[in-house]
């Protein structure tokens with residue numbers, strides 16, 4: 001944030017620059033010198049090179065930056081642009097009160113691709129409450145005219161509206177007024193306050209109530225415009241990144257450069273005490289890397305370790321992050337407190353989560369860490385498994401919604417939900433549901449009718465259902481394949497739980513391996529198992545099935561001896577094996593959690609490696625289904641990095657197994673890949689934590 005002008009033409013009484021504790025603006029030059037900006041650019045360029053950044057964000061700010069005038073502003077922008085490395089893109093914004101905005105400024109901004117954000121507190125009444133000239137005149141008409149100029153003449157520059165909340169304003173009038181300006185985004189900002197200088201309020205959660213009223217309208221309107229506060233809560237509630245500095249645990253990447261070239265912390269901290277944002281550094285003597293070591297700057301980059309003990313124990317910490325750093329201040333304890341808006345933030349976040357029906361499959365941080373560190377605890381894998389059941393159920397329900405009522409749904413409705421859920425949990429049901437949703441016009445393959453029959457049989461019911469015959473057979477998942485030659489349809493009859501299929505000439509029942517008392521389904525019948533990277537094998541002969549049992553017994557014993565803690569987690573995660581053809585190799589499918597494809601190797605040791613490696617891939621797929629480890633917004637996010645993460649995570653278990661045998665292997669390759677992933681810049685904060693946890697495990701083994 002580059003302070004290019006330190007005075008303002010308005011005198012808003014809620015302004016944190018002039019109206020709060022810090023009065024350092026009085027000693028600063030009015031305008032930033034072009035030479036200072038050149039030095040700013042050199043420092044940003046130096047930082048971009050040292051950190052390998054291909055993009056930097058800068059905001060021209062004040063005071064009121066337009067008071068510089070177009071000529072000085074043009075010179076400052078050119079100085080900034082020319083100081084950056086050629087391969088580093090500049091994402092340049094300006095935040096203005098808008099009253100001076102005219103075509104000259106807009107042409108200048110268009111020439112340099114500067115995006116314009118405007119402060120507006122809502123309708124005329126709301127805006128006039130604070131945003132006035134020193135003599136009390138309203139600024140509303142001029143600001144509205146500036147927004148109209150942007151909206152109609154320079155829509156490519158219009159980046160959004162920033163609204164400071166006053167709970168005395170009517171929330172719906174404020175929202176409607178903001179939306180009427182057609183902004184590309186809206187920021188709803190809590191007024192600046194600390195525990196020593198608390199916000200105006202009548203009740204404990206006034207701000208939550210005010211924001212929730214807007215949220216409900218915004219949701220009912222179909223979310224017509226991004227509202228960063230709401231989008232950030234939704235994103236973090238679903239494991240994604242925070243989208244605003246004032247919420248979430250993302251490390252702060254904001255620094256301020258004052259008009260005299262001094263580096264300061266986020267200027268909202270000005271509300272705490274006089275001199276609060278100072279760092280004692282400046283662009284002439286210090287690099288940005290040096291400023292980053294300043295205690296105040298570093299404190300805002302420590303994620304959960306940087307918030308108070310109360311916040312660390314808070315269930316909405318991922319979304320809240322303890323609120324804006326400045327709002328935590330209290331004389332005596334400094335910033336080691338929850339936000340002065342704590343009750344509001346908690347209430348608002350829970351309201352948003354309730355209204356958008358965020359699935360309650362939250363992965364607690366400790367569970368995620370245990371998965372990242374290696375095989376994961378049983379509790380953590382149970383959470384993943386529950387999440388997968390939920391996803392399957394949601395997808396199958398979506399198929400029902402798409403296809404409409406049918407006799408099979410009628411039958412399923414009569415079965416106890418827990419049994420239906422269990423029947424739906426077969427890994428390849430998700431493959432089926434995804435296929436149906438993608439290709440609703442394809443002819444019915446009878447899977448749903450088959451599932452309804454299996455559910456009715458498990459419930460001990462009596463029923464009959466017409467089921468399509470495909471490739472001369474009816475396949476009932478987890479029961480078997482019934483050969484029904486020369487038919488397009490048949491009747492499946494269930495009598496007190498017993499299944500008979502009309503005109504069936506043969507039945508091939510599914511088989512289970514007994515691995516240490518855990519029944520492992522050998523899936524060699526399901527027509528949908530054919531999704532692995534290798535051709536799937538046909539039905540195993542009895543002799544082959546016997547050999548599989550012997551091999552799995554030996555492999556299970558080996559795992560239990562060498563890595564006993566893997567046995568319970570394998571038992572939770574692995575329900576199905578699919579025999580595949582070719583060289584000994586494993587394979588897992590993202591849509592079939594719980595199942596791995598195996599080409600049986602000649603020795604149990606290799607079978608252990610296949611099972612452990614593929615189960616790891618499966619677990620990571622389950623994590624990625626629930627949490628966002630990769631940042632969609634980064635240009636560097638790539639399929640290659642994701643593939644590397646899958647490979648490295650699989651190798652974590654393989655390495656663990658190998659290192660425990662005599663003369664264990666080195667782990668250089670796995671560690672190197674982890675470094676590449678961390679350097680890719682494509683991870684979210686959660687993603688970084690995950691990969692750093694992997695790194696911690698590898699480092700511990702190295703040591």
Ligand code: SF4
Nearest residue numbers: 311314320338339342
């Ligand atoms: S809601 Fe309160 S306790 Fe929870 S993280 Fe936010 S500020 Fe901290």
